[in-house]
Amino acid sequence: MPRLSVFFVRAALIYLLLAFTFGGLLLVNKGIMISARIWALLPLHMEFAFVGWMFQLAMGVAFWILPRFSSSPTPRGNEDWSWAAFILVNIGIAFIVLQVLLEEQWLFLAGRGIELLGLFAFAIGNWKRVKPFGA
Template sequence: MPPLTRYWIKAGFVNFSAALLLAVLIQLSSVIILPEFIFAMNPVYFHLFLVGWITQIIMGVSFWMFPPVNKDHPRGLEILGWISFVCINVGLICRVVGEPLVFLDPVSEWRWILIASAILQWIGGMLYVIHIWQRVKGKQIPATNVIRVL
């Protein structure tokens, strides 16, 4: 398993654990008194679960399992995958930090952090698509087999 795949999958597990913890805290906030910012964490929960867990697991496994580009560089230009990984995870961290700050002070300067989060996650997603696109291909049929069929 390539290192980038391991990082994506481990980051997915961390985000999954954080999303489950947030789900528990969000539900507990209706029963016990918790800090006010917990009410703002519902969008964070969904981002950690969908982008942090599901999307990163898919990215990691597809990076590992999709057909090779060529023999010299089977996974293509891996730096795009690494930059994608960093952008998505820094974007998620910005979301986790920014959402409660904006909830507590809606007119603050903290709103920029949510914009940065969205931009980073979008860039990460697009870089991943650019990186993996060349590996989405059908089965190659040797020309000799085509001639035999005819």
């Protein structure tokens, strides 16, 4: 597994734990109302579960197993794009967390925009790897 995939997948596992922990608290709060403030964790539960866990796991595994350029010194193409994706997606998640904490709407838009740039970077960096065997 390449180093970037290790970063992506381990980050995904950390977000999986966070998503499960927040989700567990929300479900407990549904059973016995501990505090209405716990419902404020719902956007973070969803962000960690979808973007933090599933998106990053998918990108990490894709970067690992998509076809490589066997005769190239850079078999996975220009990796800078995918590293940029990893950094941007995680900065985007941090912005979403800040939005929930500070309740500043522009942070949500900025976070989603940064995540979108990250996904674009990943698509650009790996587009040509989606190819027939031997091509």
